[in-house]
Amino acid sequence: MSTTAPLVRDSRTMLRRNLLHARRYPSMTLQVALIPVFLLLLFVYVFGSALGAGIGHGGDRTAYLAYVVPGILLMTAGTGTVPTAVAVCTDMAEGVVARFRTMAISRPSILVGHVVGSVIQTVINLVLVTAVALAIGFRPDASPVEWLAAGGLLGLFVFALTWLSVGLGLVSRTPEGASNAPLPFSFLLPFVSSTFVPVDSMPSWIRWFAEYQPFTTVIETLRGLLTGTGIGHNGWMAVAWSVGIAALGFVWSLRLFDRDAR
Structure with missing residues (x-):
């Protein structure tokens, strides 16, 4: 039997568990x-x-709506890290993971279930935000290929932030602490980016950081794909940031998980 078969089977079970848990306790998801x-x-x-x-x-709300939507989509990805960190920390603090480790299941599947479940929920939230934006007048001029590219980049960034939030949940001592740990990704970095205003309008001492931090590069790439503005160097930087954060979060989470197992 392939060594990946137990991981896939057990990850499906853990995914089902996490989705059922989210359905039974919808307050944080909502x-x-x-x-x-x-x-x-x-x-707006x-x-x-x-x-x-x-x-x-020129004071046009419709034009500003087109400007702000890509940033709000990134904020949606950022806020999705909070329930992931809380769920992972809760499982660790309540001894659920310790019980799982006594069973004949693939240990990485515990984390994989959290990650896939969180990505699914965040994607649903992204669809909801996009639907609201379209309902109030957002009219992107992206081609089908640009929509696919935008969706792929958003999915990659969500995947990256989710693995990082798993590590934050593992390192947090309490669920309350875990709920605050993703604060930089859910609020701080999105506000110090081009979400609401161009980085050129910021003071010089913060402009450099705002221009090259991951949220701005992904926002400007999405903005270019959806509304036809220039992308420039932001395209490759957005992919590099996303892959780098995903790799860092993955390695960090597995090391923390293995350390706690000893």
């Missing part, structure tokens, strides 16, 4: 889904005219 929608509506209908005028859109 909160994570609604926060980006709230921010989208807030920045409350700040849209002022910010649109400030970045050269």
Whole structure:
């Protein structure tokens, strides 16, 4: 029998467990889904005219909506890391993982189930945010190939952040601490990026960081794919950041998991 067969079989079981758990306790999942929608509506209908005028859109909310949607999609990916970190930490703190280790199951499947389940939930949230954006007037001019490229990049970035959040859940001592650990990815980095305003409008001491940090590079690539703005160096940097974060999160999570097993 292939050595990958038990991993695939047990990962399916763990995925089913995590999805059932999310369905039975939907409060955090619902909160994570609604926060980006709230921010989208807030920045478009409350700040849209002022910010649109400030970045050269003449106070046009529709134009600012096209500008802000890619950043809100990235914030959706960032907020999706919170329930993952909490779920992993909860399993560790309550001894669930210790019980799983006494069973004849593939140990990596425990983490794989968390990752795949979180990616599925985040993708659903991304579809919800996109649907709301389209309903309030977002009209991208992307071709089918550009839509596929945008979806692929978003999926890769979500996958990367999810593995990193698994590591944060493993290193956190309590579920409460785990809920705060992904704060840089859910709020800090998205706000210090080109989500709401161009990085050129920022003070010089923070502009360099904002321009080259992972959220800005992915946002500008999505913005270029969906709305036809320039991508420049951001395309390859977005892929490099995503692959690098995924590799770091994967290796870090497995090492933490193996350390705790000793």
